[in-house]
Amino acid sequence: MFRFFAGIITAIAVIWSFQYFMGKSKQQEEIQLNSALLEQQIKQVGKLIVTEGQFSQVLSYKNTKKNYFDIFSANKKALVIVNAKVTIAYDLRQIKTEVDPEAKQVRILFLPEPEINIYPDLQYYDVSQDYFNKFDAADYNKIKGSVNKMVQAKIDQSDLKDDAKERLINELSKIYILTNSMGWSLQYQETTISSPSDLDNLKF
Structure with missing residues (x-):
């Protein structure tokens, strides 16, 4: 009789152990599948987003x-019409993430x-120059440098950077979802x- 009950207990222990390890194996397999899926989806988010x-x-x-x-002076002057295209780009292909299966966490x-x-x-109008002071490459480089500084100041005063950041946050929210x-x-x-609103408060 003792052997009979001992056999039943042993059988139950074996079945329980089998189910436990099978369940644990399935859980680990599920975590690995989720990790692989997350990494694949994050790579799809990685793209170039451009705000113009x-x-x-x-x-x-x-x-x-x-x-x-x-005693004598020589003058040169010009009226320059500036039309500048500006792009602000975030290359999300450079984003670096870490997937932690144990903590079930993705870290950016x-x-x-x-x-x-x-x-x-640049379009030049009303160009005038004296014989001893003609336009040369240095003038055009100086004008271009002034234009870049002027446009940069306009960018800082505009909403363009905020618009670009908003597009970045929209992409990051896809990872959160x-x-x-x-x-x-x-x-x-x-x-x-x-929550997605937490992304708005991040400093980057």
């Missing part, structure tokens, strides 16, 4: 050159800085993202 703007300005350029012991380790590009189209739907959490710089 247009700025126009009229620039007056004048240069005076003294000659012959400052690095976000790229915005790349600001200025493409000025994905992780949240799978029961995982999203973290950036020790901050856990609990």
Whole structure:
């Protein structure tokens, strides 16, 4: 009789152990599948997002050159119409993430800085120049440098950077929605993202 009960207990223990390890194996397999799916979906988010703007300005350029012991002066001047295309890009292909299957957490380790590009189209009007002070490459480079500074100042005063950041947040919210739907959490710089609105408060 003792052997009979011992056999039953042993059988139950074997079945329980089998089910336990099978369940644990399935859980580990599910976590691995979720990890692979998350990594694949995050890669799909990685793309180049570009925000464009247009700025126009009229620039007056004048240069005076003294000659012959400052007795005579030679002038040159021009009216420059500036039409500049501006792009602010976030290359999300550079984003760095870490997937932690044990904690069921995705950590954003690095976000790229915005790349600001200025493409000025310059048209010159009312160009006048004296014989001893003609336009040369240095003048055109100086004008272009002034234009870039002027456009950069306009960018800082506009909403273009905010619009670009908003598009970045929209892309990051896709990662949050994905992780949240799978029961995982999203973290950036020790901050856990609990809702899409938390992304608006992040500093990057």
